[in-house]
Amino acid sequence: MHADVRSLTEHRAAALALAAPLPAVDVLLDDADGLVLAHDLVTDEPLPRWDNSAMDGYAVRQADVTELPATLRVVADLPAGSADEPLVTPGTAARIMTGAPVPTGADTIVPVEATDAGTGTVVVREAPPAGTHLRRAGEDAVPGDVVVAAGTLLGPAAIAAVASLGRPVVRAHRRPRVAVVSTGDELVAPGTPLRRGQIPDSNSWLLAAAVREAGGIPVRFGPVPDDVAVLRELLAGLDVDAIVTSGGVSVGAYDVVKAALADEPDVEFVSVAVQPGKPQGLGRLPGGTPIWTLPGNPVSSFASFEMFVRPAILRMRGLRDVERPTRQAVTDEGWTTPPGRAQLMPVRWVGPDRVVRATARGSGSHLVARLALAEGLAVIPAEIDRVAAGDRVTVLKVSP
Template identity: 70%
Template sequence: MRPLDEHRAAALALAHPLTPVEVGLDDAWGTVLADDVRTDGPLPRWDNSAMDGYAVRSADVATASADAPVVLRVVADLPAGSSSAPLLAAGTAARIMTGAPVPPGADAIVPVEVTDAGTTTVEIRAAAPVGAHVRRAGEDAVAGDLVVAAGTLLGAAHVSALASVSAATVRVHRRPRVAVVSTGDELVTPGSPLERGQIPDSNSWLLAAAVRDAGGTPVRIGPVGDDPAALRALLGDLDGTVDAIVTSGGVSVGAYDVVKAALRDDPGVEFVPVAVQPGKPQGLGRLPGGTPVFALPGNPVSSFASFEMFVRPALLRMRGLADVERPTVVAPAGEQWRTPPGRAQLMPVRWVRATGDAADPAARLDADAAAGPAARPAAGAVVVRATAGGSGSHLVTRLALAEGLAVIPADVDEVLVGDLLTVLKVTP
């Protein structure tokens, strides 16, 4: 069997950052910047007021106080956005709003709270040293400063920074379009009447949502029946029209394993057993047109865990991200369970309070289920299996309880209470 890390490396080797495209700022959020963005001038562009008040010459108000105010003649009114630049002579002031350019001759701002305005004059009741409440040009950045670096995942603050330097468009790596194909004659669309032997197609919805969560654009196709020729034709039509294809089901050793039958003669695709539980049967490679294909097992927990391990990192790399790993935490186990010999285990887990009844994790699990995830403590918590069935690959409804995925190394035969586990954080 192929080790888990080796198969992850093979999956990542299929992925490369997608060709950059030019997008407007409306479409930039959530994408990865392809080029450095630098300032073409100082920020702020000019000295401007940090307060609503009066622009003054500091020398004129050096002696001002509440008991001995200074009276200045008001010669201008400067709202934010004003292009007016009146020269302030000695003994004059300009009423100014926050953000408005400081007029020539002024070197300080007196806040409106320490003034008393007349019709054409203003009474200043406090001194203002040079530079008081003035935002200097270039205080934020000077020409040529790096604003946002290539490889940055653009959030709201980044988009704001790009707008502040007038970057109306930017080059970003586009989101990968990923075809999601679920296979199996037993699958029917959710909401359809079920006949004996049929089940709702949950995998295509699971994987499409996982693609979207990874920053891709899913193209959900399914369910597709167990006809190798039809599936081969479908994959041929998709090859070259999407950036990746993810299939679920039909990769094991059964008589109706349609994905394996459809692609077994394709030299660019391999099917291998991986030393992991769940998710032992896996397939991956490139179709003749160069499109990466990830063939995942069909049991829902297997599909979920396999996507997390092998597909999600590849999609993040396609988006241009250097860090493709989920955030992890190290947490103690709150209960004991066996692990499969010689295989890594991917155990869906959830957080619970570490209470004195460690001998009864099921009772503790029930108590925390009632409290809800928001009630779990930030410290002093342990992880337990998301469901008593553990990593059973068919337990799709119980998968909704999982808040993390504990990765148990292949050389561990049993998890004991208190063992420190590495947990992938798969929920916000």
């Protein structure tokens, strides 16, 4: 355990360094939504697999429709999915539906709207140029093409591409199981009658929801009392991929997390030059499980998770881009900043032209009710002494 002071950037790098993509597992395509592909998916055949029609109409030879109207004998009826392989010879046509394979001999699809059907014949009134309305084999992908790359988040479009390859199973990184441990003798479960000095535990719910939003599987524990032996036993028995705690990391007399982890050589506690969220800890437990210990005030926990834990969870999922999107915004009013520390100010949008306003008069770490208004975090560099109305700031988008 070390005492140190870090910049926001340095601690973000240290927090992210604890994470690595989890091992790949075979997953049924039905269960792959939201997972991250672990290996490139390469096609071994052309996509589409054969020339097919892009319209309902008639497959014809262009040479037969150069003089219009043209009457052709219909030799086949080809719905989508048909395995028939008729031959279109001079003076003939095949009625064809969208998606059906184009018969040999045909080089043009005439839309049904440009024809008049007879008994066993069709009259072509208008004809497009040769090759029109044909989907050529291989125009989407050719053998050897990477159709879905490793690191792709499997959403609807990517899953459709996997299915188009005929793959019922994919190799993907599983979701990390993340233990959320909220500590403090003052905390009680929501709904419990409060005595003086007690407050409802909000952090375990906040962090569990944040883990879930980041794509992890939260395993929530809370509230946990300020008992070193109890906390040590809990941490030692966890079978999870990562742990995030809240509370007990400052310099007070009852900092249970620091006390419980004091003898762990691979866990360190530092001061980070940021407001809120100055007291932080991170490292690995003896079995190698990464742990991030966050301060207990709710806004501090929220901002610390965004800065230090969320990117790590995304990396564990196998994602390469682990950063929140940012926007440049103009402040509607000013606020003070802490000397020599970066500031993470919860803000909300108050105008159509990317105008933001702080959710409270300052970034107080205890203002959990005001936190519900936050749509972003304005990241103010340490060298900025004060934010004035009309200043441009960088905002992390944290609301859905």
